[in-house]
């Protein structure tokens with residue numbers, strides 16, 4: 001039973017000019033295994049910072065963070081990362097990108113090849129293994145990134161605006177793919193997004209974060225991710241329950257933006 | 267088009283042939299140079315002498331410059347040590363080193379080759395360093411999360427990621443080397459295309475000067491073309507990350 005436990009986490013960036021930014025302040029939460037958590041909030045509220053701390057790329061300046069009761073001290077294969085774009089290795093073909101993790105661990109051969117092919121089929125790219133990544137569309141590239149991350153079988157998958165660069169239609173398809181993978185693999189997922197609709201649809205938990213200092217403003221437990229596995233996404237997103245939540249969160253974020261503007265105006 | 271104007275100017279006797287030889291005269295001169303040679307040295311020998319110098323100087327410059335640049339990109343201490351040196355010497359035209367190099371190595375092949383080495387070296391150091399520091403952080407982060415060690419990231423991410431910059435550097439370097447070499451040969455060599463046109467000038471063989479200039483241009487274009495083809499062949503992903 002994997003469990004991410006974040007306790008009074010704080011992150012202060014020291015700036016070269018002597019100032020500092022409080023990117024996270026007193027962030028605490030527990031995330032049980034198999035949940036999908038979405039992070040939403042205005043630019044600069046510390047979403048990427050939080051993700052980078054969980055990934056182990058950054059050490060927090062205060063507080064503690066544990067995965068399965070063991071402190072996170074650096075990057076590790078138990079936590080996979082999917083970035084917005086440009087994190088694929090363009091000098092490798094699709095299959096070699098996906099097999100990168102296993103190969104770095106000395107796992108090469110027919111077994112790995114078969115697993116890679118399996119993963120490619122899972123993300124709908126069964127015939128694209130030998131293609132160069134730069135020949136693929138943005139949506140297909142993100143499918144490769146998902147497959148590459150799954151190849152190492154991480155417990156926790158971290159995604160920083162994974163669909164942010166895609167057009168609306170591709171984005172909807174990818175949302176469904178993420179839900180499908182979540183259901184099939186039972187992985188724990190933390191996903192950052194700027195889209196309220198996406199955060200509502202994909203998150204069975206949702207944190208709305210606020211800036212200066214970066215913190216969790218409000219938490220939601222949501223039914224839509226599970227419903228989205230069986231129901232039509234379009235209808236779900238137009239249901240009264242969904243639109244009501246969407247309006248609520250939009251006005252919350254709107255208030256925050258106004259405060260920021262007022263703050264800057266003062 | 268240009269060639270036709272040139273041809274007409276000779277046919278109509280517009281240009282004074284002692285100052286600006288026409289195409290027919292030039293081709294005749296070129297033929298003589300290619301077959302009998304001028305001052306007992308043939309065209310092929312001049313071309314060979316120039317190419318040999320550039321291949322050695324450029325080759326060693328790349329082989330030494332790339333690792334130094336990579337090391338500077340990876341290591342802050344090394345960068346702090348070498349950066350001022352590189353910044354100081356980079357704007358110096360390589361030809362300016364020639365007097366000193368002649369003093370150290372005497373007249374002969376060595377000064378020209380060492381100068382080409384310097385020319386290529388600085389360009390390659392800067393290119394390789396830029397290739398390393400230009401790596402997207404998300405690529406390195408992705409590799410770490412996929413279980414790669416520092417060594418593996420260096421080999422499998424940083425190096426391939428730096429290749430396009432290195433190739434661009436090589437293309438720039440070979441162009442600079444070629445131009446510099448011809449200039450150096452004007453003053454300090456018995457063979458080579460630069461030396462050839464300089465000697466031809468002193469003998470008032472202006473058609474050979476013009477022919478030499480054309481050959482120099484053609485070889486410059488060919489060298490660039492080779493680098494371009496190599497780029498397409500070895501780094502097809504260039505600029506598409």
Ligand SMILES: Nc1ncnc2c1ncn2[C@@H]1O[C@H](COP(=O)(O)OP(=O)(O)OP(=O)(O)O)[C@@H](O)[C@H]1O
Nearest residue numbers: 013014021023042043044045046047048049050214
């Ligand atoms: N390396 C850094 N050095 C200094 N300040 C930083 C650094 N990284 C982030 N910050 C600051 O910390 C705050 C939070 O940044 P972060 O990138 O986590 O926000 P975000 O929520 O991901 O924003 P966005 O939605 O724009 O991606 C911002 O004010 C940012 O300027």
Ligand SMILES: [Mg+2]
Nearest residue numbers: 047048049160
């Ligand atoms: Mg961010």
